[in-house]
Structures are given as C-alpha cells and as structure tokens.
Amino acid sequence: MEDLLEILRDLHPEVDFETCDTLIDDKILDSFDIVSIIAEINDCFDVTITAEKITPQNFNSAEALYALIQELEDEE
C-alpha cells in the first residue's frame, strides 16, 4: 500500500490519497495520470491492469486501487 501511495504522491503531491475517494469523480486523475499509474504499478507490482479494469470504481481511491492490485496478484 505504501508503494502505491508513493506512486500516487509522485504524480500529485498536493492530494491526500489516504482519504480521498473521489479521484475520478472530481477529475483529480485524468487519463494521462491513469496511464502513468498503470505503468508504474506494472513496474512495481508486476501486475497488468487491462483497459477493462479502468473504471471509476477501481480508481476513485488508493484503497480501491490497492484492492484491485491484490486481486490481480492473486489471479496471477
């Protein structure tokens, strides 16, 4: 989780990712950010988030994103 938060903070130092759960709804993350995050996650966690997993639910909060990563790790 800490690794993920670091990736996110790197992109948007001004956002409190631990509490924010409207990252997509409030347009804090845009499509470029999402692609960067996915690339970083791919690098760091060695899981691939495919396009169909890019939904507001999965990206609205760091927590949800982390849950997604874990789910993908389990599948691998």
Added chain:
Amino acid sequence: MGTAVIVLASLYLLQRLLMPKYAADVVEGALIAEYYGEEKDHDVVFIGDCEVYENFSPAVLWQDYGINSYIRGSAQQLIWQSYYLLKDTLRYEKPQVVIFNVLAMQYNEPQREAYNRMTLEGMRWSRDKADAIRASMTEEEHFLDYVFPLLRYHSRWSELGAEDVEYMFHSPQISHNGYYMRVDVKPAENVPEGRILADYRFGENAWAYLDRITALCRENDIRLILVKAPSLYPYWYDQWEEQIEGYAAENDLLYINFLELVEETGLDFTTDTYDAGLHLNLSGAEKITGYLGEVLRQEAGLKDRRAEEHLARVWDGKIEAYEQEKERQYANTALDDSK
C-alpha cells in the same frame, strides 16, 4: 385556457402586423383580395397576368357599353392560378363571358415565390385556394407557410413601416374593379427582339390547364374568349400565335390578338404605355377596352345594363373614384414634368 387565448391572439396580431400590406409598394399584391368585397353580379370576368389588370378598364366597359366586368388579374399569374381563380369566382357568381389572356401559356412550371404570394395570399380559403397553392409551390416552399403566413414573414419585423400598423386590419382600395391605373408615359423605343428559344411549343401542363379552363367554361355555359394584350414585351412569338390560333379554332373560341389590332384600336406606343411597351397606361387601356366593348356587344351579345338602377348607383360611386384617381395621377405627373 387563458394562456392559449393570449398566445393565439398575440400570434394572430403579429401575423397581421408582419404580413406585407401592398398598400404603397408593390400594390399589385392587393388586387386578388379586393374582389371579395364586391357585389358579385358581373357579366364579364377577366383572368390572367399583368396583361389583363393593366390593359383593360372595366370603367370604360360600363360607361360606354353598360357591361359590368371585373378583372381577377395578378402579377405573373400562372395558368393554373387563373384556373383556380376562375373556379373560386364561380363559387360566387356565373358571368356570361370569361376573358383569359394567353401570355401565361409560356410558363409550364411554378416560377417565383414572390409572385405566388401576390396571387395566392389574397384568395379566400377554399378547396380551390389549397389546390392553387399545391399547383404553384416552388421546391423551396411549404404549404404550411401559406396556412400561417407568419412563418413566411417572420423576419419582416426589421422592416416594418407606418403602413403596416395603419393597414393591419383593413386595406386601402387599390384597383378599379381589378384594373390598376397608371397615367404616366414612357414611350416604347428599341423594343428588343425575342431571344431564340430551344422549343416554342407550350408545355404539357400549361395545355392541360387551358383545357380545364375551356371545359370549366363549357360546363357552366360561359363564353370563353382568349386575348393577347398588345404589350410589346415579353415577346409574343409567331410560333406561339400559331398554336393559340390552332387551339381557338379547334375549340371554337374567339381569340383576339391586340398586337395585330394596333391600327384598329388606334394605339400609339409613344403615348400609350408607361413602361416602354410592357404595359399600357390609362390612355392605352381605354383605347383597347373600347374595341373589346364592341366585340362583347356584337359577338357575345352582352346587353347594356346602364338602366339597372341599383347597378348604376354602384357604378356611379366607382366612376367617381376612378375620375378622382385619374385627376390625382395627372396632377402628380404634371408636377413631375415641371420639376
């Protein structure tokens, strides 16, 4: 409910306000509607384009022959419009003679929206009006625009004038039994020759409507007379003349071509036209109307009705207006000349 009344009433008022009044400008647009205010007891009804309403004077027919006539003419009246106007007229009265000017045979298709408006808008609503509209519409026109003229004239608000308010609910009298009087003179010089046409045959549609006019008159025991007014222009081709002569002979109709009667009528194109030969002025119109009156009396056997008291009274008023207008116009032209 109240809302609906407010909306409908205000839209109606807007429509009255925005429709062109044809009172000072393009007065030709006012002619068709004026018929409905008349007592309908005419012996002769003219149908056709400007060649009827600028060239024949019903006042002369009355004064000299006691013939009660009316001109249902309008600018660029197309032959199907003439047909439906005749049908429309027959809903009110049955004249003994109908006179149709044949120049309109040159058009086989709808022509211009602006002229359609001037002919059709003045008609009262009836099956005939609807049919006339349908027969006349150019591609860009919609029937609905005739039902609700507001849709057509919606953008006229930027050019409204005092006359639009003044004549919102009533119109000034423009014509003298359908005759549009002009007394000014512009001699005809250098009348252009007609340009060469690819095909001199009248169109099928035009023929069909001429047949319908002929048949309609026959059914109603009306004597149909074809005329060609003596206008030098638009050019009347020999080939056209032949076709009309042929048609008249075939259908046993009287056809008078005033272009060939310049000597008999005493027309002088240096004094009898106000636009260099397109239309006659008052003096020209009175000359050829005199000739026509003779024909109507001798050939069609129309009686002199000057002794009919009521009719004579009606005409007295008309003649007075006619003379007044004449005087006013002559005074104006004298004023123009002295400038």
Added chain:
Amino acid sequence: MLFTSYAFLGFMAILFLLYYLIPGRFQWELLLAASYLFYFIAGPSWLLYILATTVTTYYAARRIEKTGQQQKAYIKVHREQLSKEEKKAYKDKMKTRQWRWLLACLFLNLGILAVVKYTNFAISNVNGLLRAVGSARQFGFWDIALPMGISFYTFQALGYLIDVYRGTVEAEKNLFKLALFVSFFPQLIQGPISRFGDLAQSLYAEHVFDAEKFCYGLERILWGYFKKLVIADRILTGVNAIIRDTGTYRGAYVFVGMMFYALELYADFTGGIDITIGIAQALGIGVKENFRRPYFSKSVKEYWRRWHITMGTWFTDYIFYPISVCKPMLKLSKLARARLGENIGKRIPIYLSSFAVWLATGIWHGASWNFVVWGLGNWVVLMASQELEPLYARLHGRFDVQGRGWYKLFQVLRTILVMSCLRTFDCYRDVPLTFRMFGTLFTEHNWHILWDGSLMGIGLSAVDYGVLLAGLVLLVAVSLLQRSGSVRDRIAAKPYPVRFLLWYGLFLAVLLAGAYGIGYDASQFIYNQF
C-alpha cells in the same frame, strides 16, 4: 427529415401523442418503429447498413456472452477434476474465442465504415500519387452517399460490443431492443454516442407521462432551436462569405471567420444536442450530456473533457486505454526507461496512444487531410501544454495570479483562441490553403476592417449583428447561470406568469429571429454525416 423542418416537428408531435397514449409496454416498440421510419425517410437504402451493423453486433455479443457463460459453467462443474494449469489453459482458450468474435465484428463494422467513408479519400490520394510520379492514369470516384449518422451509430454499437466483451454489460437478448439502441432517432444524426449501460434501461422501460419532465424536455428543445436557428444559421452567412472568397477575405477577416465559426459551431452542435436530449427527456429517456460549457475551459485538455464529451470518452475508453496499457506498450515503456531514461520512458505510452487517438479523431471527423491535420494539431497542442505544465507551475508559484478573475478570463480566452485557430483547418478544408490564409493574419495588416464598417459587407446586416449580439449575450448569461445549478429548476420555481413569459418570449425569439424559411439557407446540422 432535418430537425429544423416542419415535417420533423409534425413527426415529433405525433410521436409524443402516441407514446403516452399506448400501453407502456409498447413504448419502446413505437420508438423503434419511429426510428426506422425516420431513417427510412432519410434514405431507404441506408437501412441495409444500419441493419447489418445491428445484426452483426447483436450476434457477436451473444456469442461472446455465451462463450463466457460456457467457460464459467465448465469450470464450475469440473472444479475438482481440473488442475490450475488446465483451468488457465481452458480459460485462455475461451477468452481467445471471445476475442475472435470481438475482432471479427469490429473489423466487419469498421470495414463498412471505412469503405463507405474513406474509399474516395483513398482514391484521391492514389490519384495524387499517380500525378506526382507523372502517370496519366487516374481512378474514378465511387458515387456513394454516406449513410446518415453511420459514424455515430457504428461507434455506439461497437462500444456496446466491447462492453459485453469486457463484461461491463450483459448482451441484449432481444434483437429488436438492440436495434432500438443502435438506431434511437434523436441521436442518430449527430450523437451523443451513448453507452449501452447508460441508455438501454431507460430506453426499454415503461414511461408514464410526467408533466414536469415533459415540460423540461420541451424547454430544452426550444433552447436548442434558439441556438440553432437564431444564432448558428444566422451567422452561417457571414462564415460562408469569408471562407468561400479567399481572394477578398484575408488577414483580419480570417480572424473574424475563425471567431464566427467558433460561435456557429458551438451554437449549431450544442443546439442540436439540446434538441436530442430534450426529445429524449420528453419521452422519459435519459441521454448523457455531450457538453459542459466547453468555452469556459481554462486549458485545451479541459476543453476536450467538456466538448463532445461522449466522443472523447469513447476514444479514451476504447482506444487510448487499450493501447496505452497493453502489454507490448508497457514493455516498450520499460525498455525506453532503461535505455533512454525515466523521463522519456514514462512519456512513451501517453504520446503514442494519444497520437493514435487524435489521428483517429481527426479521420473520424471527415475523410480528408484537413481533418487529419486538425486532429494531429490538437495532439501537438495537448502534448505541448502537458510539457509546459511544470513551467506554468513555476510561473504560478512566482506570480500570484492563479484563481484571480482576470487570469481565469485570460486562460479561457486563450483556450478559445487556440481552438479557433486549429479549427481553421475545418473551415477551409484544404491544408495548404489553411496555412496560407492563416499566414495572411500576420501579413495583411487590415485590422481596421473590424471597426470601419467592412463587416457589413459579408452578408450580415446591422439587424443580423444586433440579433447575434443579443443571442450571444443570452447564451453567455445562461451558461454563467448554469454554473450554479439548473436553469430550468430556477424557472420552475417562478410563478406561472413569469414562467409563461420566459417560455413565450423564447418561442417568439425563435419564431421571429430564427433564420429559417425562404431567404435563409436552411442548413443542415454541421455534424450530419460525420
């Protein structure tokens, strides 16, 4: 049948009446019939195209879903017998099968779109090449009319198919219901491009007449007609005069043309969408918004999130993400990071996939080079502003300007200007000509035409300018109001006489100031046939 024709108004009136008179369960069937009638009137032969797209996506989606169900059922039944590897192999096999259905259907439908839309473009390019190499051989063009709305309904259908493939929505079991989703007539001509998940349920549901909703719908429709007829179609005369006479109208005129076109396009396109959404709303159906006051955007990136939204998200979801997060791309990115450094490596997926998106966006808008250049122009601007972000951040840090009114206004105007400049490609429709005309902006020095009365010479009268100005003021005022909530909610809260005056006033404005009928070039919506 144009939205701005009497026939369409009559069509709508009859539809509304029937829609609420018949039993609710038949409502969607009526909509389907109306949609097909609408399409049939537009072009009987075009029905074949939309039918082909409907049937193929229906079938492919069903196959994809069935394959998925089969896979799940098989795994469930054989849970005990199968090893983990066997399960994975079986899953992969079935996934491949789904993928093939998806691919086949995508190729077929994009193929149809490509053939009808781009064949003549291809021919003209081949001819150009032949001329360039000195060959006298030239190919004739294919005489085909682009089926109405094909770009829109194809994308809508394919979006549905991909969603089924991704498992986001269930495949529609009723072919006729899917046919309605693909052909729903208010959005057939110019979008929005709806998602099955957003639209379908309300499309098929039973709707009881709701006076308030119906009234909201009509208000929206009226507002749409106001934008289209009073503003867009009136200013069209001026725009056309300028872009059609490139010999006369140069320099500052190009600027005028650009700004007029910006207004025309906005009023035309959003007006059309207002009519679409208003009709849907009056029918009780929710269609997603396609615009969120785009001209209030402070950057080009923001603009593209607020203009033609459903197209933007379509491209993002179905082209940008799939390309940028696919395995080869991630590998490439990794490789680039190792070889070329962190900074470049990080950018590669974004640059490449957004390039693909903007190339596609350009060519989707029209089969000609000017649209391609326009699309890539947007890409360049977007990438440049992305790169400039750190610089701006530093500037904003040094000078306390951010959040100030005048600075926001500056940003908004800058965005409008940049977008208008790019759109000159759309105006002149010829790349070299566009560059030449754009160049005259800096060489002609005829800015005096802005105030010396020359603008009266481009087919617009003082009355036209007056109407346009009033329309523009109203447009801006309504947009400003919208920022703090629905304008229609506000109107609804007013007493009846006030509401009536507002409605009737707007109606009269359309009726009297609308540029329709004889004397006006009753125009098609710009986004027709894109």
